[in-house]
Amino acid sequence: MEAFLRYILRWPILEQFIQAYAWVWPLAEVMHFVGLALLIGTVGLFDLRLLGMGKGLAVAPVRRLLPWGVFGFVLCVASGSLFVGGLWANIAVHPYDVLIVNRFLQTKLIFIGLAGLNLLVFNLTGVSRAVDQIGPGEDAPPMAKAIAAASLFLWFGVIYVGRLIVWGNLSI
Amino acid sequence: MDFLAAIEESGLATWVRESPSIFAYATVLAIHTFGLALIVGLSGAVGLRTLGFAPGVSLSALGRFFPLMWVGFWLNFASGLVLVAIDARVFLTMPTFYIKMLAIALALTTLRLLRKEVVGPEGTDDATATASAKGKLLAGALLLFWLTAVTSGRVTAYDAYIGRQTAGAVLVLGVLLLLGGQIGARVLRGGTGNERSTMSTIPSRR
Numbered sequence: 360m361e362a363f364l365r366y367i368l369r370w371p372i373l374e375q376f377i378q379a380y381a382w383v384w385p386l387a388e389v390m391h392f393v394g395l396a397l398l399i400g401t402v403g404l405f406d407l408r409l410l411g412m413g414k415g416l417a418v419a420p421v422r423r424l425l426p427w428g429v430f431g432f433v434l435c436v437a438s439g440s441l442f443v444g445g446l447w448a449n450i451a452v453h454p455y456d457v458l459i460v461n462r463f464l465q466t467k468l469i470f471i472g473l474a475g476l477n478l479l480v481f482n483l484t485g486v487s488r489a490v491d492q493i494g495p496g497e498d499a500p501p502m503a504k505a506i507a508a509a510s511l512f513l514w515f516g517v518i519y520v521g522r523l524i525v526w527g528n529l530s531i
Numbered sequence: 532m533d534f535l536a537a538i539e540e541s542g543l544a545t546w547v548r549e550s551p552s553i554f555a556y557a558t559v560l561a562i563h564t565f566g567l568a569l570i571v572g573l574s575g576a577v578g579l580r581t582l583g584f585a586p587g588v589s590l591s592a593l594g595r596f597f598p599l600m601w602v603g604f605w606l607n608f609a610s611g612l613v614l615v616a617i618d619a620r621v622f623l624t625m626p627t628f629y630i631k632m633l634a635i636a637l638a639l640t641t642l643r644l645l646r647k648e649v650v651g652p653e654g655t656d657d658a659t660a661t662a663s664a665k666g667k668l669l670a671g672a673l674l675l676f677w678l679t680a681v682t683s684g685r686v687t688a689y690d691a692y693i694g695r696q697t698a699g700a701v702l703v704l705g706v707l708l709l710l711g712g713q714i715g716a717r718v719l720r721g722g723t724g725n726e727r728s729t730m731s732t733i734p735s736r737r
Contacts (some may be wrong), residue, residue, distance in 0.1 A: 381689075382696035382697040385686055385697040388685050389685050389697065390704075392564075392567065393678065395568055396568055398568075400571070400574075401576050403572060412596065414595075416593070417589070419587070423585035519561045523557050
């Protein structure tokens, strides 16, 4: 298992790309920040509306902003994959060693997974369809509020522990 | 320079810089990122709505999110002061830092103008209304200024030369994504190019 992970986590082609061009790493960092702003700006706005902020908004139209959140998430996953796959080019540490000891990175990945699970619950329990009926000035059901609060907590948590990764153990 | 060195040697700056605690430097950086998410993210969403995405979202109701944007701004003002203080001699003598400050000032001014232009008193607008050309121009400028601020902020950690290269790469990638998005949207919509056609019950014209 370890050998397999060590094999798939290091991407020599990415390492070469990062080593050849000094702008690759900072470009990925900019993508990561733009992506998180898009994610919080749209998904966070949707969550806040469900929690009662900006109640003048009908819920269904706000959903049309969510593809931008998905786009932001894709930017983050793409740049984040580069940070992992090309890590060796930056700090000469195997990403596997970081992954198994860095509590912050582990927490971040767990939080992202939980956010995905939260989204699954939102879509599978019918809450997603229910909130589409919420018009201007109307309150969201408690279940929707709980899901929205969880989403906000998890995404801000992702940002927090994500920022801490470089302060965690970076090798064994 | 003595003054800048004095700032760096101050108690708070020294603690934030040298404390091994994650509640020092790391948390100040995390707060700076929370603030970025709030001010750039939420105002960016207003910008996207103004540009015509998500028609049906009432612009006046979005006005309720402005106080939270300002919370984000002040979080970053405060955390930014600390971040500058711990490396005052580096930041305050770096052109990139001043580009970032200028971009933020322009973005905030644009945001105020945008609010005046498109966000009326709550409950007075038609949620599906299209923003004025001036509003769209302001929204586009807002997004561009934020991209400049985020990019220049990020590259303060690099040499000026790498910073310029990165800015170029951000520009190229941005243009490519914009073009790709335009083409993609046109293909998906079967060439009508009309965002609002999905909203109305009238079949889209060919």
